[in-house]
Amino acid sequence: MTAIQVGGDRPYDVVVGRDLLGGLAGYLDGARQVAVVHAPPLTALAERTAATLSDAGLRPLLVAVPDAEKGKTVAVADHCWAELGRAGFTRTDAVVGLGGGAVTDLAGFVAACWLRGVRVVQVPTSLLGMVDAAVGGKTGVNTMAGKNLVGAFHPPAAVLCDLDTLATLGHEELVGGLAEVIKCGFIADEQILRLVEADPAAAADPASPVLRELVERAVAVKAEVVAGDLRESGRRIVLNYGHTLGHAIERHEGYRWRHGHAVSVGLVYAAALARRRGLIDAGTADRHAAVLSSVGLPTTYRPDAFDELLPAMRLDKKAQGDTLRFVLLSGPGEPTVVSDVSEPELRATYLEVCVPVEAS
Numbered sequence: 001m002t003a004i005q006v007g008g009d010r011p012y013d014v015v016v017g018r019d020l021l022g023g024l025a026g027y028l029d030g031a032r033q034v035a036v037v038h039a040p041p042l043t044a045l046a047e048r049t050a051a052t053l054s055d056a057g058l059r060p061l062l063v064a065v066p067d068a069e070k071g072k073t074v075a076v077a078d079h080c081w082a083e084l085g086r087a088g089f090t091r092t093d094a095v096v097g098l099g100g101g102a103v104t105d106l107a108g109f110v111a112a113c114w115l116r117g118v119r120v121v122q123v124p125t126s127l128l129g130m131v132d133a134a135v136g137g138k139t140g141v142n143t144m145a146g147k148n149l150v151g152a153f154h155p156p157a158a159v160l161c162d163l164d165t166l167a168t169l170g171h172e173e174l175v176g177g178l179a180e181v182i183k184c185g186f187i188a189d190e191q192i193l194r195l196v197e198a199d200p201a202a203a204a205d206p207a208s209p210v211l212r213e214l215v216e217r218a219v220a221v222k223a224e225v226v227a228g229d230l231r232e233s234g235r236r237i238v239l240n241y242g243h244t245l246g247h248a249i250e251r252h253e254g255y256r257w258r259h260g261h262a263v264s265v266g267l268v269y270a271a272a273l274a275r276r277r278g279l280i281d282a283g284t285a286d287r288h289a290a291v292l293s294s295v296g297l298p299t300t301y302r303p304d305a306f307d308e309l310l311p312a313m314r315l316d317k318k319a320q321g322d323t324l325r326f327v328l329l330s331g332p333g334e335p336t337v338v339s340d341v342s343e344p345e346l347r348a349t350y351l352e353v354c355v356p357v358e359a360s
């Protein structure tokens with residue numbers, strides 16, 4: 001196994017390997033009760049995990065929540081708090097988030113708020129959870145106002161990325177996670193791009209050593225960025241590359257599109273914007289669509305949707321007043337923040353990327 005440390009005020013390890021879940025109790029020293037927050041596809045794994053915690057002398061509490069984005073709500077968080085209250089959870093007890101990014105975001109938020117903050121250990125079971133959602137301490141839920149608009153920064157005590165859990169993950173879910181991996185390739189680690197380009201099938205194969213190296217590299221990128229800027233007051237913003245349009249598409253689709261798939265279109269859009277401004281050359285811009293589509297990710301969206309997407313982009317957390325801020329590249333591994341984009345520029349770029357089918 002490999003341990004990647006996330007530095008900062010409260011450093012913690014992201015452990016990547018196989019057959020890790022038997023060692024979970026070792027990250028829960030001092031706890032008496034442990035709430036295992038999970039959704040239906042992972043019920044059997046949650047039960048096995050609870051049994052190993054019991055064997056280690058802990059008292060597990062299985063907390064089942066609705067799957068995916070349906071679980072990322074204030075109402076579901078309130079249900080979890082009710083369960084913790086019934087069980088008499090104290091500040092020394094702990095929460096485990098076992099599942100995809102939606103469950104780890106929810107479990108982290110539940111832990112951040114209960115008694116104003118108890119320990120959470122994240123056990124991501126999706127690729128996206130491993131390389132992104134479970135690492136870095138951003139937790140939260142969706143509300144009527146939009147995605148992830150309510151939450152807290154609450155770093156985990158540890159993150160266990162057990163690659164064995166990926167065996168049951170659907171292919172499209174795995175591919176969604178690759179969007180965030182490829183994002184890390186463009187903002188910080190070009191070797192990620194080379195690995196995917198050399199063998200896209202291996203990149204999407206949970207049993208391959210290529211995927212393991214991609215996980216370790218993407219976690220290392222995220223760990224390095226968040227260690228210096230937990231609260232996104234500076235450099236952490238680069239992890240939002242591709243997310244301005246990505247989050248707007250997710251909202252436009254009523255969260256029926258996978259996060260990674262929406263981010264994929266957002267990455268192609270951001271690259272086109274950078275190309276239009278002369279920040280990157282055509283080769284670097286085209287490399288985005290090429291590498292993303294090589295693993296089966298989408299690179300375009302409905303050409304008629306711009307007028308509905310623009311207000312959603314304005315709700316982006318990176319916006320300052322009326323000013324939209326975009327993360328763009330000035331070269332591979334060179335993210336930069338741009339805040340002087342005009343509406344005509346955004347529209348023209350959108351129509352360049354989202355070409356009507358009959359005109360393409």
Ligand SMILES: NC(=O)c1ccc[n+]([C@@H]2O[C@H](COP(=O)([O-])OP(=O)(O)OC[C@H]3O[C@@H](n4cnc5c(N)ncnc54)[C@H](O)[C@@H]3O)[C@@H](O)[C@H]2O)c1
Pocket residue numbers: 039041042067068069072099100101102103105125126127128129132133134135136137138139148165166167168169170173176177258259260
């Ligand atoms: N906090 C952050 O920094 C951060 C970063 C990136 C994304 N996110 C959030 O993460 C969420 C997306 O995460 P996701 O892509 O994992 O989606 P998800 O959590 O919705 O999981 C996708 C589906 O896969 C299932 N699943 C997960 N692991 C499985 C396994 N091993 N076997 C079988 N099924 C499994 C889930 O139950 C769900 O049905 C979004 O809500 C996004 O906003 C947060």
Ligand SMILES: O=C(O)C(=O)C[C@@H](O)[C@H](O)[C@H](O)COP(=O)(O)O
Pocket residue numbers: 132136138147148180232236237239240243317
């Ligand atoms: O960790 C971060 O910071 C990121 O921006 C990572 C993103 O991939 C992730 O989707 C995050 O949830 C987006 O954050 P948000 O603040 O825009 O909701």
Ligand SMILES: [Zn+2]
Pocket residue numbers: 132180243259263
């Ligand atoms: Zn993301």
